[in-house]
Amino acid sequence: MGAPLLKTEVHHRRPDLAGLTLSELETFMVELGQNTYRGGQVMRWVHHGLAVSFDGMTNLSKALREELATRASICGPVVSARTESEDGTTKFLLQLDDGHCVETVFIPGDDHDTLCVSSQVGCAMGCRICRTGRMGLVRNLTAGEIVSQLLSVRRELPESHITNVVFMGMGEPLANFDQTVRAIRIMTHPNGPQISWRRLTVSTCGFVPKIRELGRELRVKLAVSLNAVTDEQRSAIMPINRTYPLAELLAALKEYPLPRGSRITFEYVLIGGFNDSDADARQLVRILNPIRAKVNLIPLNQDPEGEFQAPSPARVLRFQEILMSRSLMAIVRRSRGQDILAACGQLASGVEAAT
Numbered sequence: 267m268g269a270p271l272l273k274t275e276v277h278h279r280r281p282d283l284a285g286l287t288l289s290e291l292e293t294f295m296v297e298l299g300q301n302t303y304r305g306g307q308v309m310r311w312v313h314h315g316l317a318v319s320f321d322g323m324t325n326l327s328k329a330l331r332e333e334l335a336t337r338a339s340i341c342g343p344v345v346s347a348r349t350e351s352e353d354g355t356t357k358f359l360l361q362l363d364d365g366h367c368v369e370t371v372f373i374p375g376d377d378h379d380t381l382c383v384s385s386q387v388g389c390a391m392g393c394r395i396c397r398t399g400r401m402g403l404v405r406n407l408t409a410g411e412i413v414s415q416l417l418s419v420r421r422e423l424p425e426s427h428i429t430n431v432v433f434m435g436m437g438e439p440l441a442n443f444d445q446t447v448r449a450i451r452i453m454t455h456p457n458g459p460q461i462s463w464r465r466l467t468v469s470t471c472g473f474v475p476k477i478r479e480l481g482r483e484l485r486v487k488l489a490v491s492l493n494a495v496t497d498e499q500r501s502a503i504m505p506i507n508r509t510y511p512l513a514e515l516l517a518a519l520k521e522y523p524l525p526r527g528s529r530i531t532f533e534y535v536l537i538g539g540f541n542d543s544d545a546d547a548r549q550l551v552r553i554l555n556p557i558r559a560k561v562n563l564i565p566l567n568q569d570p571e572g573e574f575q576a577p578s579p580a581r582v583l584r585f586q587e588i589l590m591s592r593s594l595m596a597i598v599r600r601s602r603g604q605d606i607l608a609a610c611g612q613l614a615s616g617v618e619a620a621t
């Protein structure tokens with residue numbers, strides 16, 4: 267076994283084939299005395315065939331299948347719970363092989379479906395409006411564990427047509443940078459799950475140096491949890507802002523190399539009496555002016571344990587009107603799956619119960 271394979275899959279004694287790139291799989295097969303092209307065959311079985319064992323890989327010899335079964339793993343996380351919301355949003359609780367759990371949310375659409383994947387168990391960023399933030403960080407996911415969320419849901423929902431992936435589940439993907447980038451490279455590979463680069467979005471709370479690094483490594487869409495228009499306001503709910511204040515964040519975003527024709531999505535959770543005034547809306551227009559931006563306005567879900575208030579429907583409309591009247595694209599996002607706690611900032615409840 268080559269050292270790079272082991273290094274990338276720290277939680278698996280045997281390499282998890284869902285977390286290997288084509289060239290790594292080719293190297294792996296050559297190490298087993300096989301031709302290089304076997305790497306591509308196995309990759310297609312894992313990602314296109316959604317194989318859970320080596321038995322069904324009928325274009326490999328029986329001896330090779332048996333050897334693979336002792337040298338590698340492909341089974342991925344186990345679906346330990348599945349909760350469907352009235353709007354069709356389905357939350358999956360996936361158990362990893364060390365017993366920890368993560369959540370993955372399937373969001374059906376009219377012509378395409380979206381999967382919201384987790385990148386960490388818990389999160390160290392401590393955003394005050396987020397349940398995952400209250401858990402703290404347990405550990406990073408491997409690339410295989412990130413990609414396997416997509417494979418597991420495709421197995422569970424064979425009729426689904428997941429074309430869009432958003433890294434907006436548990437965790438800050440840029441704090442697990444290497445595994446996130448590796449997972450994206452695998453997800454977009456022709457032998458992999460074949461997600462288009464244009465339909466894959468990484469969401470960050472504003473990890474500035476890694477935003478710059480991401481721009482150097484990949485050409486991928488970006489979403490930013492902004493949630494405030496001044497440093498004072500933002501630092502009060504998002505500790506990352508004390509390290510990377512708004513001016514630094516906005517400067518990095520201005521230079522971010524977006525895929526052609528796309529915009530940076532700014533997630534703005536509207537909190538009653540905190541960041542939902544007319545002045546806040548006007549300031550939001552000002553600070554986003556130099557950036558190709560669109561804004562998702564997300565009225566805060568009233569959280570029974572939370573310390574913040576939901577905004578009034580009239581405030582939400584007024585806030586949107588101010589942005590739109592100044593030519594800033596702004597959509598009030600339906601909060602999907604609210605009844606099952608799968609909406610923005612609500613992941614983690616089931617995880618706490620299950621671990």
Ligand code: SF4
Nearest residue numbers: 389391393396399437
């Ligand atoms: S909003 Fe995102 S970055 Fe902030 S604590 Fe929650 S999961 Fe972490």
